[in-house]
Amino acid sequence: MPYKKPKIEKVFYTIGEVADMFQVNTSHIRFWEKEFDILKPQKNKKGNRLFTKEDIENIKLIYHLVKERGLTLKGAKQKLKDNKEDTLNKHELVDRLKSIKHMLLEIQAKMDES
Template identity: 55%
Template sequence: MPYKEREISKMYYTMGEVAILFDVNQSLIRFYEKEFDILQPKKNKKGNRYFTPEDLENLKLIFHLIREKGYTLNGAKEYLKNNMATSKDNIKVITSLENLKKFLIEVSEQL
């Protein structure tokens, strides 16, 4: 079997790292934290936010609904309230397809 690199994932991501990952301002992430109940980053005594990988998945879901699907904030809240399990499954499928696309592009460039 060929060697497969393990993807290294962190337990917690800082607010700055999350803002860079999603290419948005930190204020937008703080705003979404107030608006959506599914975002619950951990806070230390200083008030710094630390996001778990689950929080990142929830953020990805929120950005997908608002930016790609065109939902309003209230529409996205209602959709998440009624279809949370389906939404998470859809995001997992989309993520795996994006990874497959990246892999196929890399293979075609090597040919």
């Protein structure tokens, strides 16, 4: 799972922090911002992008569709346009299942050590 949850929960995250969470370049985040209308980070007086938790959740969804499922940008846009809620629910389910799998593998490893 490429998404690295931040150690400290904040109200706003810089584009560098967001790029680091997803292990992509900042240019990738800026490109997705132009391509997907669900990404609307705020900007400070200097023009720096400030991403909220909601923005990060949207990026996580875009990342899942494009990088993990292999959809084209056009396909990902269409998926979000057609039924964002269903796509989000499926993504959350996959995340929970991955988390459970990880937990079970940790338990198995501890049992094997015994």
